[in-house]
Amino acid sequence: MRKLRLMAAATLAIFAASCSQQGPGESSTPASSGSAASAGSGNKTIGLAISTQNNPFFVELKDGAQKAATAAGLQLVVVDAQDDPARQISGVEDLIQKKVGVILLNPTDSSALAGAVQSANNAHIPVVTLDRAVDGAQVASHIASDNIAGGAMAAKFLAQQLNGKGKVIELQGVPGTSAARDRGKGFDDEAQKDGLNIIASQPANFDRAQGLTVTENLLQAHADANAIFAQNDEMALGALRALDIGKHSNIVVVSFDGTPDGIKAVKDGKLAATVAQQPEQIGRLGVEAAQKLLGGQSVDKNVAVPLKLITK
Secondary structure: OHHHHHHHHHHHHHHHHHHHOOOOOOOOOOOOOOOHHHHOOOOOEEEEEEOOOOOHHHHHHHHHHHHHHHHHOOEEEEEEOOOOHHHHHHHHHHHHHOOOOEEEEOOOOOOOOHHHHHHHHHOOOOEEEEOOOOOOOOOOEEEEOOHHHHHHHHHHHHHHHOOOOOEEEEEEOOOOOHHHHHHHHHHHHHHHHOOOEEEEEEEOOOOHHHHHHHHHHHHHHOOOOOEEEEOOHHHHHHHHHHHHHOOOOOOEEEEEEOOHHHHHHHHOOOOOEEEEOOHHHHHHHHHHHHHHHHOOOOOOOEEEOOOEEEEO
């Protein structure tokens, strides 16, 4: 009998030890999909999988999320993909393993991240996409500016500046992202209506250095261009540098995002206009949606963040 009592005590000790190995904030109890109960009662951790922190726009987005999380008493775990879809997939998997309550996802590639979102769904962790959507995936909410409307806004402004007779070079963003696709569609459709002629389009991957190089190359082949539309401020700033080097003073440049550097270029008279998003607000709204999900509340499927055209 004494032997049996000792064996039972040992079994209980092993069970208690296995339970104590669980990390803080983690729950071994699965919960229903679509609510923060997915990560266990009392979970106060949110994951933010961001595309890159080498772009001021996404730094502002992250800062907005961090401020909102701190104010709400939530922990924000940030994983930076450095514009690498494979790295971001790994980052999302890491957040799933950490059993965060909600994942905020700013995808590097709108198609490549569908599987990672499905993995989160399978783990009963809600996903909220920020700025860029994920194709063919189920998310709790999508928070972004209307990129199609913003692209059209840029085209209308250029048409007014050029009296509907412009020859435009278009610097495209990262291929495969919804932002590049939608901004391009909005701009191209409106440009056609307004009589603008897009004589060349090429990706510069939302990057300032590539914006410079691509602009230099395209201007060699299209010396008659009199306007440039860059799908973000970083590429536009690279294009401005290329125009300065090549002494092209008669080319109008319009861009998208409204970063501090972009707005400064507008105020300095170098950039004609930028379609301003509000990245800090996107980050803040993402955390507010996550907080609702953590509390088991419903959230809007789509949240539009207002745009405005910044001119001198």
